[in-house]
Amino acid sequence: MILPIVGYGHPVLRKVGENITEEHPELKQKIADMYDTMYNACGVGLAAPQVGNAIRLFVIDTTPFSDDEDLELDEQNQLKGFKKTFINAKIILEEGEIWSFNEGCLSIPDVREDVFRHERITVEYCEEDFVMKTEVFEGLIARVIQHEYDHIEGVLFTDKISSLKKRLIQKKLKNITEGKTFQDYRMRFVAKKGR
Numbered sequence: 659m660i661l662p663i664v665g666y667g668h669p670v671l672r673k674v675g676e677n678i679t680e681e682h683p684e685l686k687q688k689i690a691d692m693y694d695t696m697y698n699a700c701g702v703g704l705a706a707p708q709v710g711n712a713i714r715l716f717v718i719d720t721t722p723f724s725d726d727e728d729l730e731l732d733e734q735n736q737l738k739g740f741k742k743t744f745i746n747a748k749i750i751l752e753e754g755e756i757w758s759f760n761e762g763c764l765s766i767p768d769v770r771e772d773v774f775r776h777e778r779i780t781v782e783y784c785e786e787d788f789v790m791k792t793e794v795f796e797g798l799i800a801r802v803i804q805h806e807y808d809h810i811e812g813v814l815f816t817d818k819i820s821s822l823k824k825r826l827i828q829k830k831l832k833n834i835t836e837g838k839t840f841q842d843y844r845m846r847f848v849a850k851k852g853r
């Protein structure tokens with residue numbers, strides 16, 4: 659089921675997500691709904707707070723990035739079909755060069771900014787089997803995980819840009835908060851009911 663995506667300004671986007679257990683109610687359905695919602699909005703990642711649920715859960719599918727012809731074939735192949743559910747994730751190490759990439763967010767439509775992040779991360783997380791594992795990711799895959807991970811920490815990419823750039827998008831952010839934005843996917847806003 660496709661769920662409405664919560665827009666910038668909604669307090670749920672600022673909550674630190676709680677860990678969940680295998681007994682979390684309707685977890686399988688929630689995860690399936692998140693994939694449906696992400697694909698419908700043509701996103702590469704979606705975190706539970708973005709559908710109104712402040713829990714440590716996000717889903718990723720980087721396949722759309724694999725079409726980028728500027729990337730090495732290796733990297734294209736890695737991105738293709740990289741589909742993964744992250745439960746109770748914790749980034750325990752960020753390392754390597756800091757590089758910038760033009761990011762966007764389904765909760766902040768029509769805003770894109772260059773964001774600086776480390777190139778390599780070590781993450782502890784579970785998939786749907788709830789077996790804890792530790793894995794290293796790098797490049798664009800790490801980038802998407804870092805963006806979604808920020809969501810479960812209550813952080814948005816617009817927090818990571820310069821105050822000048824932030825001033826320049828202030829009006830856009832205010833409009834999103836008030837629901838004055840039109841997307842081809844369903845959203846809900848703090849200052850407006852449905853649409």
Ligand SMILES: [Zn+2]
Pocket residue numbers: 762763764765805806809
């Ligand atoms: Zn986002």
